[in-house]
Amino acid sequence: MNETHVTIRQKFAGKYKGGYPLIFKEALASTNKLNEEGTILYLKDEKGSFAGRGYYGRQNKGYGWVLTQNKDERIDQAFFENRFDLAFQKRAGLFQDPDTTAFRMFNGEGDGIGGLTIDNYDGYLLLQWYSEGMYTFKETVIAALESVTSFKGIYEKKRFRSGGKYIDDDDFVTGERGSFPILVKENGLTFAVYLNEGAMTGVFLDQRHVRRSIRDHYSEGRTVLNTFSYTGAFSVFAAAGGAAHTTSVDLANRSYEKTIEQFSVNGLDYEAHNIVVQDVFDYFNYAVKKGLAFDTVVLDPPSFARSKKKTFSAEKDYTALLKQAITVTEDDGVIVASTNAAKVPMKKFKGFIEQAFSETGGKYKLIEEHSLPEDFTVHPAFPEGDYLKVLFIRKK
Structure with a gap:
């Protein structure tokens, strides 16, 4: 097997020998040898000592991945x-x-x-x-x-x-x-999934424990607002948990039929619930004007989204989103705030919540905290791989 020898800057050598898996540009003494994607890389430090074996593959995170720290292990x-x-x-x-x-x-x-x-x-x-x-x-x-x-x-x-x-x-x-x-089944409920319709299948598997918690603890007899609802998975779990009524809001036209489908395959009457195709921010404004308020509000926006009128970035805009959610949440109601933005660590995410409640003059209590479920294994030397942050917030 042909390998390309690549030198890691000495100051990063310990990091890689300690198991860090991502090959990032700043760690490389030179990128001249990185030409053909998929090339096996023999990583060594500036003293010539073995630091790992991996491959060259450009993606948004870096230049490739270390696959083994075992000098004798081949990538076959x-x-x-x-x-x-x-x-x-x-x-x-x-x-x-x-x-x-x-x-x-x-x-x-x-x-x-x-x-x-x-x-x-x-x-x-x-x-x-x-x-x-x-x-x-x-x-x-x-x-x-x-x-x-x-x-x-x-x-x-x-x-x-x-x-x-x-x-x-x-x-x-x-x-x-x-x-x-x-x-397919998830905690006893059914999802209709498509593996042949582009990037997304119809359900985000990393929210399994969050959906179960909403069904089991925050739905019975409650009104539930599910924003950025995609195919309505949170709404289905809420309805199965005995919610008095759910409202699913998403800007994408396909969300309407997809949400109907998810209710239907579970034997739930979608006509007893509200499915809205609208910009979430516009819906919040509508809800305030109409005096609407909900017992449980789910906020699971994409890390980054662009509509005709505005751009949303979790890093910059999550606090403003939370402030709008607070205004349509009943006292003693619960906001399920979620982000999959890798650049927003949990401490920063909690800061968004503190800021949003401070600026709206309200009080809150964190009652549940979730990260990735056990099947989304996180590398111990790569904590940034644990991208999901979910907080259940009781509005006081």
């Missing part, structure tokens, strides 16, 4: 089989749970291979490739999966740009083609 099919097998063993409980048939089987660097995630949708596997470099290992990855696990079929999403645009060709890879929607 056996390597992938080993990493997959270890990851799948960790999730044995989920594989055997009939009430949850959709979860993450393999979580990138958290399970030892940065740039690749694998989700399980009731036996259909979804591979997500985050760089052309990782994608060069496709045949080896498929062969390794066929060796260590069983599946109905495999689909893929290419989450990198090629020639300046995302590749949107047929997502099917191997096995049997799915009949869509595939109906």
Whole structure:
């Protein structure tokens, strides 16, 4: 196997020898040898000492990933089989749970291979490739999966740009083609998912524990507002938990039919609930004018979004969003504030909440805190991989 030797600046050598997985530009003494994506990299410090073996693959986070600190370990099919097998063993409980048939089987660097995630949708596997470099290992990855696990079929999403645009060709890879929607379970409820409709499948698997908590503790007899609702997953769980009424708000036209579908596959009457296609900020203004208030308000915006009228950035605008949510939350009501912005650590996120309540003159109590569920394994040397922050806030 051909390798390219790459030198790590000495001041970063300890970081990599300690297990840090991301190869970032500032750590490299030179990038001249980084030409072909997927090239195996032998990392050494400026004294020539081995610092790790990885691959070159450009994505928004960096220049590639370290895959092993073992000087004798090769990046071949056996390597992938080993990493997959270890990851799948960790999730044995989920594989055997009939009430949850959709979860993450393999979580990138958290399970030892940065740039690749694998989700399980009731036996259909979804591979997500985050760089052309990782994608060069496709045949080896498929062969390794066929060796260590069983599946109905495999689909893929290419989450990198090629020639300046995302590749949107047929997502099917191997096995049997799915009949869509595939109906999967999560904590006993059903989701209709599509592995053949672009980047998103219809449900964000990392919010599993949050949805369960909303259903079990913050829904019965309550009015629930679900903003940035996508396909209405939080609303479905709230309705199943006995909510008196739910309102789902999202700007995307597709959200209307998708939300109806999620209610329907659970045997819930969508007509007893409100589904609104509207900019969330405009809806907040409408709710204030109409004197509407809710017992539970879910805030799960994208990290970054752009509409015709405005741009939303979680880093800059979350406090303002919270202030609007506070105005439509009943006293003693609960706001479920969530962000997947990796650049907003939990301490900063809590600061947004403190600022929002301070500026609106209100008081609050944090009653629950969530990060990624156990199947979204986080690398111990890469805490920034734990991107999800969710706080349940009681408005006093």
